[in-house]
Amino acid sequence: MIKRFTLMLLLAGLGAIFAGLMLDYVPDAELNRTADYYAKNTAADLGAANIVTAIIVTYRGLDTLGEVTVLFLTAAIVGLVLAREKHEQSQPKREHPPTGELLTTGTRLLLPLILLFGAYVFSHGHLTPGGGFQGGAILASGMLLMLLSHPLRRFGHRTIAVVESIAGLAFVFIGVLGIALAGGFLDNRILPIGTLGELVSAGAIPLIYSFVGLKVGAEFSSMLLNLSETEEL
Amino acid sequence: MAMIAMASGFLLILIGLFGALSNRNILRMIVAFAVANTGVNLVLVAVGYMDGRTAPILNEAVPVAEATARIIDPVPQALVLTAIVIGVGVTALMLAYAYKLFKTKGTLDISQYTDLKW
Numbered sequence: 001m002i003k004r005f006t007l008m009l010l011l012a013g014l015g016a017i018f019a020g021l022m023l024d025y026v027p028d029a030e031l032n033r034t035a036d037y038y039a040k041n042t043a044a045d046l047g048a049a050n051i052v053t054a055i056i057v058t059y060r061g062l063d064t065l066g067e068v069t070v071l072f073l074t075a076a077i078v079g080l081v082l083a084r085e086k087h088e089q090s091q092p093k094r095e096h097p098p099t100g101e102l103l104t105t106g107t108r109l110l111l112p113l114i115l116l117f118g119a120y121v122f123s124h125g126h127l128t129p130g131g132g133f134q135g136g137a138i139l140a141s142g143m144l145l146m147l148l149s150h151p152l153r154r155f156g157h158r159t160i161a162v163v164e165s166i167a168g169l170a171f172v173f174i175g176v177l178g179i180a181l182a183g184g185f186l187d188n189r190i191l192p193i194g195t196l197g198e199l200v201s202a203g204a205i206p207l208i209y210s211f212v213g214l215k216v217g218a219e220f221s222s223m224l225l226n227l228s229e230t231e232e233l
Numbered sequence: 234m235a236m237i238a239m240a241s242g243f244l245l246i247l248i249g250l251f252g253a254l255s256n257r258n259i260l261r262m263i264v265a266f267a268v269a270n271t272g273v274n275l276v277l278v279a280v281g282y283m284d285g286r287t288a289p290i291l292n293e294a295v296p297v298a299e300a301t302a303r304i305i306d307p308v309p310q311a312l313v314l315t316a317i318v319i320g321v322g323v324t325a326l327m328l329a330y331a332y333k334l335f336k337t338k339g340t341l342d343i344s345q346y347t348d349l350k351w
Contacts, residue, residue, distance in 0.1 A: 014247060014250065018243040027282070031306055035307060039307075042291070043300070055307055078326060082333070
């Protein structure tokens, strides 16, 4: 009872703080200086139509590298924490019910489309509201569908690890190329900027975002795989 | 519009915290944290929203010359993109640890885990 009361008191206090924040909040009438700089200079400097992508991949590219590293660490720790169970389980303990005609046929039909859509989303990150992280999540959803339709099949961790390592190395390598050929680490102008709004434009952004997409897809897939293999089959 | 999004974001944070603090099942707490996480993202995006403006993507509708007057703030969107990805990672980690805890103690009731209680 006293616990409930304290909880309610805490939430009421927090709610009051939030309400105060919201009532005092006045939306900006125009862009602040940082956003204004991005709005004015992105097209001329980097040639990316999607300003959010330009910020993530180039202006704050180092932070994105850090973010990808955090994701890699998460995938590695999930693998580490769940690793022991994988060795213990050898033979399926019980007969797994069949997954059903709809799911298997649907997977066969949908999987190529999902992978294609994921590739589309991460390769068009500089033009449309998409990008490496979104595209990678879509790729991983294809993996999830595969895990659902073939729960007994063991997927290769090795392939995923290879894709992830190559994508990560390529990301860093392109970044280092930026130091040598352009203005600094992860500068996208190692390739010609091209015309605004075309697929092959914005320098290295599509390339970097494709590698980010592959890496994120591989990391999410390995997390899904590790979590699904904990299931006692 | 932005106010509605912001209010629902704050509400989601409160709902998430209520769920995390009032439930004893670890899985429910994880779901509650994910709800609170969504609320934080919603508030952040709402802060960057400006009435009558459009997404920060340059095309025929938003020429480069008019960009300053036509687009919303892109910085919170970039931030939230990062936050969503990290949120997924945190949720996956919590689930993995929850599984490990269940393996060791055979229960997901948080009140059974008294090792660090004083």
